[in-house]
Amino acid sequence: xxxxxxxxxxxxxxxxxVDESExxxxxSFTNDLGADSLDTVELIMEFEKEFNVSIPDDQAENxxxxxxxxxxxxxxxx
Amino acid sequence: MAFKRVVVTGLGALxxxxxxxxxxxxxxxxxxxxxxxxxxxxASKFRTQFACEVKNFDVTQFIPRQDARxxxxxxxxxxxxxxxxxxxxxLDLESINRNKAGVIWGSGIGGLKTFEEEVINFSKGDGxxxxxxxxxxxxxxxxxxxxxxxxxxxxGPNYITVSACAxxxxxxxxxxxxxxxxxxxxCISGGSEAAVTQAGIGGFNGLRAMSERNDDPATGSRPYxxxxxxxxxxxxxxxxxxxxxxxxxxxxxxxYCEIIGGGMSSDAYHITxxxxxxxxxxLSMVDALDDANxxxxxxxxxxxxGTSTPLGDPQEIKAIEKLFGEHTYKMSISSTKxxxxxxxxxxxxxxxxxxxxxxxxxxxxxTINLFNIDESIDPRIDLTPNVAKARKIDVVLSNCFGFGxxxxxxxxxxx
Numbered sequence: 001x002x003x004x005x006x007x008x009x010x011x012x013x014x015x016x017x018v019d020e021s022e023x024x025x026x027x028s029f030t031n032d033l034g035a036d037s038l039d040t041v042e043l044i045m046e047f048e049k050e051f052n053v054s055i056p057d058d059q060a061e062n063x064x065x066x067x068x069x070x071x072x073x074x075x076x077x078x
Numbered sequence: 079m080a081f082k083r084v085v086v087t088g089l090g091a092l093x094x095x096x097x098x099x100x101x102x103x104x105x106x107x108x109x110x111x112x113x114x115x116x117x118x119x120x121a122s123k124f125r126t127q128f129a130c131e132v133k134n135f136d137v138t139q140f141i142p143r144q145d146a147r148x149x150x151x152x153x154x155x156x157x158x159x160x161x162x163x164x165x166x167x168x169l170d171l172e173s174i175n176r177n178k179a180g181v182i183w184g185s186g187i188g189g190l191k192t193f194e195e196e197v198i199n200f201s202k203g204d205g206x207x208x209x210x211x212x213x214x215x216x217x218x219x220x221x222x223x224x225x226x227x228x229x230x231x232x233x234g235p236n237y238i239t240v241s242a243c244a245x246x247x248x249x250x251x252x253x254x255x256x257x258x259x260x261x262x263x264x265c266i267s268g269g270s271e272a273a274v275t276q277a278g279i280g281g282f283n284g285l286r287a288m289s290e291r292n293d294d295p296a297t298g299s300r301p302y303x304x305x306x307x308x309x310x311x312x313x314x315x316x317x318x319x320x321x322x323x324x325x326x327x328x329x330x331x332x333x334y335c336e337i338i339g340g341g342m343s344s345d346a347y348h349i350t351x352x353x354x355x356x357x358x359x360x361l362s363m364v365d366a367l368d369d370a371n372x373x374x375x376x377x378x379x380x381x382x383x384g385t386s387t388p389l390g391d392p393q394e395i396k397a398i399e400k401l402f403g404e405h406t407y408k409m410s411i412s413s414t415k416x417x418x419x420x421x422x423x424x425x426x427x428x429x430x431x432x433x434x435x436x437x438x439x440x441x442x443x444x445t446i447n448l449f450n451i452d453e454s455i456d457p458r459i460d461l462t463p464n465v466a467k468a469r470k471i472d473v474v475l476s477n478c479f480g481f482g483x484x485x486x487x488x489x490x491x492x493x
Contacts, residue, residue, distance in 0.1 A: 017144025041211040049208075 088167025088319030130419025184246030186423025188219025242480025270315025312419030339370025345483030356397030384413025
């Protein structure tokens, strides 16, 4: 697991209270990990803070799985 | 239409002097002070550096961490006391009609810490707003009643009342009214507050309303003592299950006592100072006695608002003497705020539980820290100084008054 994937997993485990084993690349925040729309907004904000990036709303809408978050952050984090 | 009768069938408490109803009563009956140096933040630069905080509270013993972090501390307190009260009541949630079950809660302020943290974070940034999506739902004061109703599936009336330090008495009066009108069968009522924060302590210090006895916190809250210098802020909460009498009897519930009256009034005088002659306090007690249809002589014990402020304490005593006359010197009076501190909007919650327990145990909890009684107070008045007192208690009257001139009085009766 990359350093970014590892940090993303840690944030998701912390915020959603899920087991680390559930945080697979294919896992959807809302369908698999029990997040509601507010949880998802909070996750995006945490990613922005942790990785020092600004994720525009239109791109945030496309981040719905763990893998999509990791890919986006690997491409955009400074 | 005849009113239905309303009884108390469950209790919950999380207070500065005990984290359960049993511990709370132990603290009340042994005259324990809940005051100590503030631990919720570094108060070393504040005029007041002590408060009556709930101690040894680990929310994860009650609520999963990921749910608890979406609740301000005052809502966490609410969830814990509601759970204790529901368990105590023995209610079978599957068999009751939850469309006829309400949650009416009291809080004077709501999520002050949440508000403070979010605004501090914002002010430390470059002006780009990064407010947490849970900021508003955590902060708003009605989140306490909302979260309780979600947990138990109570789909009846759901809201909080805000009348500063009278908030929970107003909440209980509303619940009492809906039940006696037959609109609902039962209600979780009570209140919670968590204002021991930088803004809370700083704000009340700004008003010069709080005790500054930092060298001896345990004697800071001293209602009716001549050297009192203000109230001591407390946090925590308490819950009561109010239930229609026949509903409670039909399910074989344990019944603590009956609520027989609620009174309300306004000082219409000043936003923070009480009316100097206690006019609003008098009207509220008169209204409650009228509602209960009892004579003043039937009251055995008054749990006063008695916050330990120089202005507030004597005006309430004046109002009591005006209303009760000679009976003032025959009944028992005490301020349990001498032990719990002042829980603001939740004061009426912990004091209602204290009133119910006083009836249950036939014991008046004391006014502690009464070293030298204020000379303006008639020495014939039994303020239950320092030590609890066993006596016959059929009827208890409990007062709460709030900034804004709100006054609300409850009357509980042995059944």
